[in-house]
Amino acid sequence: MKSNLITRSGHDKLVAELQHLWREERPEITKKVNWAASLGDRSENADYQYNKQILRKIDRRVRYLGKRLEELRIIEFSPEQEGKVYFGAWVEIENDDGEVKTLRIVGVDEIYDHHPQHISIDSPMARALLGKQVDDEVEVVTPSGKKSWYVNAIRYEKLENSSN
Structure with missing residues (x-):
């Protein structure tokens, strides 16, 4: 079963999509x-069938x-999260080869837009990162074997400052 967690920005995007479909696209196609x-x-009318x-x-x-x-639960930033990796965190990680990645742990519903830095809370990487702090080592089991990553930085989008 997929998780029902979502960030505020992810929820806002889904609401905007629903409103756009209902108020603009649907009336136009109708x-x-x-x-x-x-x-x-109608049986031979391509316009009718397509639309x-x-x-x-x-x-x-x-x-x-x-x-x-209706099912989704919006997870807002809370000050207790500061310094540890939780849902909604932006995490900079680095491996022994010097490869650096910045990822954001989000709900499965936020992956649809294929944002290259978003990873699902249900992914092995996110599961390994949860609860970690800066300088912690994380081992992630991937299809090509175990990989080690180090947490370089953790940050959250806060309501008063929602820029990335």
Whole structure:
């Protein structure tokens, strides 16, 4: 089962997507479907069939988002998190080869936008990092074997300063 945690910014993006689909895309496609339907024979009407397919896709996403947003739990930054890796943290890690990565631990619903630095709370890397502090060593089991990483820095987006 996937986790139901989400950051405030991730939640805001999903709400914005739902509103955009419902208020802008859906009415536009509905107009096209109605126009194409008015032309007559729907079985051979490519405009009608294509737009009807898009409408079904939009409706599926709207239903999914509506249900999912009810299930999600927004995790806000709390001062007790400072200095340790928890959900929502930006973490800079480095391996013995000098490779440096900056990752943010987010909910599975925030991975959809394929942000290259976002990793799911359910991923092996995130699981290994949780609770760690700067200078801690983290061992992560990957398909190519165990990898060691060191925590260089931890930071959080706080409400008064939501810039990256």
